[in-house]
Amino acid sequence: xxxxxxxxxxxxxxxxxxxxxxxxxxxxxxxxxxxxxxxxxxxxxxxxxxxxxxxxxxxxxxxxxxxxxxxxxxxxxxxxxxxxxxxxxxxxxxxxxxxxxxxxxxxxxxxxxxxxxxxxxxxxxxxxxxxxxxxxxxxxxxxxxxxxxxxxxxxxxxxxxxxxxxxxxxxxxxxxxxxxxxxxxxxxxxxxxxxxxxxxxxxxxxxxxxxxxxxxxxxxxxxxxxxxxxxxxxxxxxxxxxxxxxxxxxxxxxxxxxxxxxxxxxxxxxxxxxxxxxxxxxxxxxxxxxxxxxxxxxxxxxxxxxxxxxxxxxxxxxxxxxxxxxxxxxxxxxxxxxxxxxxxxxxxxxxxxxxxxxxxxxxxxxxxxxxxxxxxxxxxxxxxxxxxxxxxxxxxxxxxxxxxx
Amino acid sequence: xxxxxxxxxxxxxxxxxxxxxxxxxxxxxxxxxxxxxxxxxxxxxxxxxxxxxxxxxxxxxxxxxxxxxxxxxxxxxxxxxxxxxxxxxxxxxxxxxxxxxxxxxxxxxxxxxxxxxxxxxxxxxxxxxxxxxxxxxxxxxxxxxxxxxxxxxxxxxxxxxxxxxxxxxxxxxxxxxxxxxxxxxxxxxxxxxxxxxxxxxxxxxxxxxxxxxxxxxxxxxxxxxxxxxxxxxxxxxxxxxxxxxxxxxxxxxxxxxxxxxxxxxxxxxxxxxxxxxxxxxxxxxxxxxxxxxxxxxxxxxxxxxxxxxxxxxxxxxxxxxxxxxxxxxxxxxxxxxxxxxxxxxxxxxxxxxxxxxxxxxxxxxxxxxxxxxxxxxxxxxxxxxxxxxxxxxxxxxxxxxxxxx
Numbered sequence: 001x002x003x004x005x006x007x008x009x010x011x012x013x014x015x016x017x018x019x020x021x022x023x024x025x026x027x028x029x030x031x032x033x034x035x036x037x038x039x040x041x042x043x044x045x046x047x048x049x050x051x052x053x054x055x056x057x058x059x060x061x062x063x064x065x066x067x068x069x070x071x072x073x074x075x076x077x078x079x080x081x082x083x084x085x086x087x088x089x090x091x092x093x094x095x096x097x098x099x100x101x102x103x104x105x106x107x108x109x110x111x112x113x114x115x116x117x118x119x120x121x122x123x124x125x126x127x128x129x130x131x132x133x134x135x136x137x138x139x140x141x142x143x144x145x146x147x148x149x150x151x152x153x154x155x156x157x158x159x160x161x162x163x164x165x166x167x168x169x170x171x172x173x174x175x176x177x178x179x180x181x182x183x184x185x186x187x188x189x190x191x192x193x194x195x196x197x198x199x200x201x202x203x204x205x206x207x208x209x210x211x212x213x214x215x216x217x218x219x220x221x222x223x224x225x226x227x228x229x230x231x232x233x234x235x236x237x238x239x240x241x242x243x244x245x246x247x248x249x250x251x252x253x254x255x256x257x258x259x260x261x262x263x264x265x266x267x268x269x270x271x272x273x274x275x276x277x278x279x280x281x282x283x284x285x286x287x288x289x290x291x292x293x294x295x296x297x298x299x300x301x302x303x304x305x306x307x308x309x310x311x312x313x314x315x316x317x318x319x320x321x322x323x324x325x326x327x328x329x330x331x332x333x334x335x336x337x338x339x340x341x342x343x344x345x346x347x348x349x350x351x352x353x354x355x356x357x358x359x360x361x362x363x364x365x366x367x368x369x370x371x372x373x374x375x376x377x378x379x380x381x382x383x384x385x386x387x388x389x390x391x392x393x394x395x396x397x398x399x400x401x402x403x404x405x
Numbered sequence: 406x407x408x409x410x411x412x413x414x415x416x417x418x419x420x421x422x423x424x425x426x427x428x429x430x431x432x433x434x435x436x437x438x439x440x441x442x443x444x445x446x447x448x449x450x451x452x453x454x455x456x457x458x459x460x461x462x463x464x465x466x467x468x469x470x471x472x473x474x475x476x477x478x479x480x481x482x483x484x485x486x487x488x489x490x491x492x493x494x495x496x497x498x499x500x501x502x503x504x505x506x507x508x509x510x511x512x513x514x515x516x517x518x519x520x521x522x523x524x525x526x527x528x529x530x531x532x533x534x535x536x537x538x539x540x541x542x543x544x545x546x547x548x549x550x551x552x553x554x555x556x557x558x559x560x561x562x563x564x565x566x567x568x569x570x571x572x573x574x575x576x577x578x579x580x581x582x583x584x585x586x587x588x589x590x591x592x593x594x595x596x597x598x599x600x601x602x603x604x605x606x607x608x609x610x611x612x613x614x615x616x617x618x619x620x621x622x623x624x625x626x627x628x629x630x631x632x633x634x635x636x637x638x639x640x641x642x643x644x645x646x647x648x649x650x651x652x653x654x655x656x657x658x659x660x661x662x663x664x665x666x667x668x669x670x671x672x673x674x675x676x677x678x679x680x681x682x683x684x685x686x687x688x689x690x691x692x693x694x695x696x697x698x699x700x701x702x703x704x705x706x707x708x709x710x711x712x713x714x715x716x717x718x719x720x721x722x723x724x725x726x727x728x729x730x731x732x733x734x735x736x737x738x739x740x741x742x743x744x745x746x747x748x749x750x751x752x753x754x755x756x757x758x759x760x761x762x763x764x765x766x767x768x769x770x771x772x773x774x775x776x777x778x779x780x781x782x783x784x785x786x787x788x789x790x791x792x793x794x795x796x797x798x799x800x801x802x803x804x805x806x807x808x809x810x
Contacts, residue, residue, distance in 0.1 A: 010575075013576070014571065014572050014575045014576070039803055040798070040800060043575075050808075051803075051805040051806065051807055051808055052802075053802065053803035054798065054800035054801060054802055054803060055800050055801055055802070055803050056798070056800050057800075058800050058801055059798060059799065059800050063796065063798070063799060066794075066796035067796045067797065067798055069796070070571065070794075070795045070796045070797075071568055071571055071572075071795075072568065072571030072572045072574070072575045073575040073576075074575075074797065074798045075798065076574070076575050076576075077575040077576050078576070079576065092807070093806075093807060096806040096807045097803070097806055159705060159706045159707045159708075160701050160705055160706075162706040163476055163477065163700075163701070163704035163705045163706040163707075164700055164701070164704055166419065166475065166476055166477030166704060166706070167419050167476075167477045167700055167703065167704035169477070169481070170415075170419045170448075170477045170478040170479075170481050170482040171418070171419070171478075171481075171482050171483070171484065175700070194706075268674065268677075268678050268681070268695065269673065269674010269675065269677060269678055269695070269697050270674065270678060272673075272674060273673050273674055273675060276673070289699070289700065290673065290674070290699075291697065291699035291700055291701060292674050292696065292697065292699075293701070294694070294695075294696035294697075295568075295569055295572055295580070295694065295696055296565050296568070296569070296696060296698070296701060298572065299568035299569055299571060299572035300564060300565055300568045301564045301565075301567040301568040301571070301599075301793045301795060302564045302568075302708070302792075302793035303707070303708075387707075388706045388707035389471075389475075390475045390476075390706060391468065391471035391472045391474070391475045392472065392475075392479065393445070393459065393461070393464060393468070393472055393479045393480065394464065394468060395445060395459035395460050395461050395462075395463050395464050396459060396460055396463055397457075397458065397459055397460070398444055398456075398458035398459060398460050398502070400456040400458075401456065401498075401501040401502055402456055402497070402498060402501045403455075403456055
């Protein structure tokens with residue numbers, strides 16, 4: 001019989017709905033009289049090894065509901081990616097606090113941590129239920145229709161490009177918007193949902209699933225600009241050339257790398273500036289503006305998909321149900337069960353752990369600079385209700401008096 | 406007796422509510438049976454000189470209402486700043502189309518255009534009523550309590566910093582957010598309204614009304630980071646040193662200048678990147694991230710203050726009332742008439758034209774890196790209803806087992 005103590009933590013980049021999953025798990029746990037302690041770790045796995053733990057049982061339902069509606073990891077997060085030794089430290093603390101169920105809300109690195117910890121427990125013969133709860137704005141977890149956090153970030157990106165399109169139509173020029181996404185282009189592709197009228201931007205979309213060439217890029221921009229007198233471009237921060245080298249490293253004098261050796265892509269406007277400079281220099285277009293959506297796209301207070309909120313909440317609830325009734329470890333996965341409806345399954349940890357999903361070929365247009373109808377059908381219901389709409393004047397021209405021609 | 410034809414145009418940077426003013430004027434004009442033509446100029450004054458005009462009388466009320474709720478200039482805008490000769494061209498077209506009332510929605514440059522055109526009409530003895538309708542996210546028009554467009558942009562900035570604060574609390578480090586504002590710091594100062602708890606960011610706010618020194622900046626950041634383990638900074642794009650030189654020009658290898666000789670500040674992430682590099686280099690802090698809010702802060706679809714919407718609408722309505730009943734030219738100005746209530750006056754064009762309001766001393770804290778309660782009281786009611794709120798967990802710590810100390 002496993003212990004009746006639960007530990008929950010949040011890892012990786014915050015999202016608009018990660019607290020829904022936390023609160024879903026905590027409130028679901030309250031339904032079980034055999035669970036008598038729900039512990040939260042501050043700042044993910046780092047808080048576990050440091051025994052920086054809080055008693056979530058002493059939170060009111062009311063405050064939990066308010067926290068659920070607040071973006072970013074309420075328990076704090078970490079970028080630590082535990083190796084075997086680190087996982088052994090985690091397990092030691094879980095054991096010392098007599099934890100029987102370990103829930104970790106995070107992306108593919110976090111699911112790998114859950115997998116290693118579960119193996120350590122198994123090797124020691126310690127009864128520990130280990131459940132990974134999915135979360136990532138990148139939408140790059142395999143086995144999931146989509147991941148909690150992605151729909152809200154996608155909504156931000158769509159609303160941002162819809163607004164940038166209106167701004168650019170009023171003051172024409174070239175606009176480059178750089179969107180998060182190292183390997184998976186889902187979030188950048190979400191910019192396509194900003195379009196309403198046939199000549200709306202983004203007119204060009206570049207995802208890391210396709211090789212990027214400056215020459216083709218400039219030709220694409222020129223063609224669009226010559227036709228429309230303006231051009232809006234959505235670019236993934238992770239775009240790279242055919243050799244796999246990130247376009248940003250071709251610019252930056254020095255690049256920052258994280259603990260995993262990954263080049264730091266966010267928190268700098270360098271890529272947008274590089275691309276804008278190329279357009280100004282080579283195409284001689286004067287008004288060229290670049291924005292890097294940066295942390296706003298994952299943290300902006302007040303831009304959230306209600307579908308995403310509900311699903312993230314349910315992912316947390318289902319995690320506890322799987323732990324209490326399922327009898328096995330795993331990763332909670334969202335499956336699409338209708339148009340639109342979703343459900344949850346518990347899939348094996350090693351089917352998700354440390355793997356990366358990228359955009360399937362059928363979601364990317366043959367041109368390599370747009371998405372397909374299949375992608376639009378996939379994303380539209382996830383954006384949630386009440387998406388704001390843009391409208392145009394339709395007034396006819398007044399005949400010229402001075403310059404009749 | 407003036408002609409019964411109205412011409413309206415939109416100039417300068419788009420805002421979230423500039424179409425409210427347009428639609429307010431058009432719908433108000435429909436109430437007067439003596440007005441028989443309402444013409445819109447495409448892309449501001451440029452559309453006037455090019456006779457690129459549309460018949461707004463052929464818009465339905467329904468579509469006008471939808472356009473009113475859409476951000477960015479529906480008629481299109483321009484950065485042209487007409488000189489005397491350009492204004493004479495404008496006047497020539499107004500005369501040719503027998504326009505009796507000229508409305509221009511814009512900032513201080515636009516009000517100067519209205520002033521010059523009104524003088525040309527007066528010199529020619531042509532009866533032309535000229536009204537400037539205020540608009541600018543910079544909030545830098547003199548004689549106005551605030552300007553339509555500013556409250557919605559301020560709301561975006563407050564929501565962005567509230568989210569960045571949560572994100573930064575989850576994954577601590579230094580965060581620099583660069584906000585629009587060349588001479589006036591109002592929009593950057595709006596970041597202060599993001600704070601709720603006593604240790605919330607932004608912890609430091611830099612506006613162009615105060616000289617910026619890299620040395621003081623680094624000392625401020627170090628002091629905050631040493632105390633809180635993190636630091637969130639709001640910076641105006643227009644910050645400059647004691648000699649008046651923009652901080653961005655100290656970095657950029659080449660700077661772009663507009664028709665007025667102004668350095669291009671927006672559409673590049675250079676300033677944020679420079680400041681982040683300084684912090685990394687000099688303070689040896691590892692996690693330093695910079696975002697440039699760029700065009701999102703003025704164009705994001707779906708972030709608007711309802712107070713701003715109503716006031717922008719009324720500014721357009723009142724402009725037509727002033728024109729029809731007031732018997733003089735002028736600029737519509739918002740006055741605060743209660744806490745909170747506002748009203749409109751028609752002030753002389755030369756009291757607004759080409760002048761720039763900056764933040765009054767009593768709105769900036771003596772430290773030079775924060776705002777005062779007076780500023781908070783000033784801005785709070787303008788942000789509108791339903792500002793999203795952030796909430797925290799309040800769970801107490803669980804005693805350590807392994808590392809009792």
